[in-house]
Amino acid sequence: MQAVIFDMDGLLIDSEPFWKQAEYDVFSSVGVEVTTELAALTAAMTTREVTEFWYAKQPWQDASLEEIENRVVERVKLLIETQGQAMHGVRNLLDSLQQAKVKIGLATNSPKDIIPSVLQRLDIADYFMATSSADEVSQGKPAPDVYTLTLKKLNTEAHHCIAFEDSFGGIKAALAAGIKAIAVPHANEFDHKKFDLASHKLKSLSEFSHQIGNALLTQS
Template identity: 55%
Template sequence: MNMNAVIFDMDGLLIDSEPFWTKAERMVFSSVGVDLSDSLCEKTASMTTREVTEFWYELFPWKQKSIEAVENDVIDCVDELIKKDGRPMAGVMELLDDFHKKQYRIGLSTNSPFRLIASVMEKLDIGHYFHSISSSEHVESGKPDPAVYLSTLTKLQVDASKCIAFEDSVSGVLAAKSAGIKAVVVPPRHDFDNPKYEVADIKLRSLSEFNLNCLTMA
């Protein structure tokens, strides 16, 4: 298969940031009177920050701050945690270096706000690997809508059929597939055996397991 481009998700795939989002959302939303149950938190896991904030506001409308202010409080908290405690997921550095050496076009498509991308790139020192980045903040809809992937494909000037996407969520896989891109999923460790991830072309336990021979399995 003649691949020449790769697009990565960010949170939970390149950086171990999912616990940061959980901590920030619990702290900020609780401070304005939201009662965060585990079952409802599962529903918000793959949403954009704005979608999450609007979701909780509909259930527990607060008066002391605007929706935008609460959303920004969450992002600020995550940003601080990334800068303080951010660590790459297993295999990230080696895989980026491998694709770079093979002269792949490398892109990023994330539901995270644009300003967090810079913090992750700087913290992990990986910015030099990427030819283009896209945040769902700048497209009409976040994942599972394909818009953020289509944006990155356009910037990379590559065809979807020659690209592969790396994701850690079903919504991300669906976004990539809807854009015509084959998808590799690296599910959270505790959820690896969940059959919902079978929608991906390839499923791995970590990025360390990937090599270009995997593409023949897709």
């Protein structure tokens, strides 16, 4: 196991409620009726895709899509910087990987501007040798692009790497890039069959061991 790549939202930081809040606040402010049912469909999208989704449903006037997208990002950044909390096991796992001289990367669908806010809020920036956002590639997850870019930045081959993901789309992205994926689903989704696609499944990052990682990489 030469490298590990982490997703960010919902895996390193409990930020998904912030995205939901920002989405509701910003889109409601321009007259969009943000329903729980429709909002559930946007969870795995990039911020631009979310903005385009709501505009297609209920077009607004007097503000560009880019302006609205930026408002969402700024709202999320504020919530992260003032209220963000690490998910269970994050710090201990990063310590363990660093001590074992494993390269550590980050691959997220979130905008590039969000990454420093998260890493600084959790005080974990020094662990990461490379970070990549969907902003930097042509397609976000579930396409493999953001993982492929992170592997390149880490100068690591996919078969030497493991990915941690909390979403089905993220797992598909890692696997499409040739990386063994470990699912860390949220408690209310842990038993969902969609996560059977992953190479392994954990209740939290604290359950991971280097033995698990090495065993996965030796599997055909």
